[in-house]
Amino acid sequence: MNAAKTILLCGVGGQGTILAADLLARAALAAGYQVKVSEIHGMAQRGGAVTTVVRYGDQVNTMVADVGETDCIVSFETTEALRNISFLKTGGYLLVADETIKPLPVACGKASMPAKAKAKLAEANAVLIPAHDLAVKAGNAKCENVAILGALESQLGFGADLWTEVISGRVPPKTVEANCKAFELGLEFANAE
Numbered sequence: 001m002n003a004a005k006t007i008l009l010c011g012v013g014g015q016g017t018i019l020a021a022d023l024l025a026r027a028a029l030a031a032g033y034q035v036k037v038s039e040i041h042g043m044a045q046r047g048g049a050v051t052t053v054v055r056y057g058d059q060v061n062t063m064v065a066d067v068g069e070t071d072c073i074v075s076f077e078t079t080e081a082l083r084n085i086s087f088l089k090t091g092g093y094l095l096v097a098d099e100t101i102k103p104l105p106v107a108c109g110k111a112s113m114p115a116k117a118k119a120k121l122a123e124a125n126a127v128l129i130p131a132h133d134l135a136v137k138a139g140n141a142k143c144e145n146v147a148i149l150g151a152l153e154s155q156l157g158f159g160a161d162l163w164t165e166v167i168s169g170r171v172p173p174k175t176v177e178a179n180c181k182a183f184e185l186g187l188e189f190a191n192a193e
Contacts, residue, residue, distance in 0.1 A: 004057030011076030016145030021052035028056035036063035097131040134185040143182035150186025
């Protein structure tokens with residue numbers, strides 16, 4: 001790999017976006033790449049937007065991702081995918097959890113959800129991942145973020161064993177088995193697509 005690759009992860013507070021970015025950065029480091037990470041937390045603790053950029057490659061000069069320069073967007077929610085889609089470069093790929101979370105203004109009736117979100121994502125060739133179902137099947141619904149990382153691995157090629165080691169060393173011990181299984185199920189899902 002010569003040029004650095006840029007992956008933008010986005011979601012809302014509580015979905016594990018920051019943990020997913022940390023796991024991705026650790027996996028890229030373990031694969032022998034230089035890595036830089038940039039996080040924007042927003043009102044994460046209250047369900048607000050969370051965006052993290054992970055850049056990796058033989059040499060990474062900046063952690064900034066400009067509009068139209070991201071190789072991949074990994075979104076843990078459909079609305080956040082649409083909000084960040086302008087960052088995706090031509091020929092990039094979009095992995096999106098098939099989940100929509102209504103923000104507080106929508107729940108209170110002061111705003112509305114984007115119209116035809118899934119149709120717009122389909123037009124952008126997004127791969128919708130049943131992350132919640134995969135996480136439940138793995139034994140822990142909170143592992144959705146790791147299931148999506150499994151799907152991402154199908155594009156990266158770091159190796160499942162490397163990810164298992166990274167996941168095992170980072171998540172709470174009682175969740176290692178479920179997280180590793182969620183990763184495996186996400187990878188299987190993406191490879192079957």
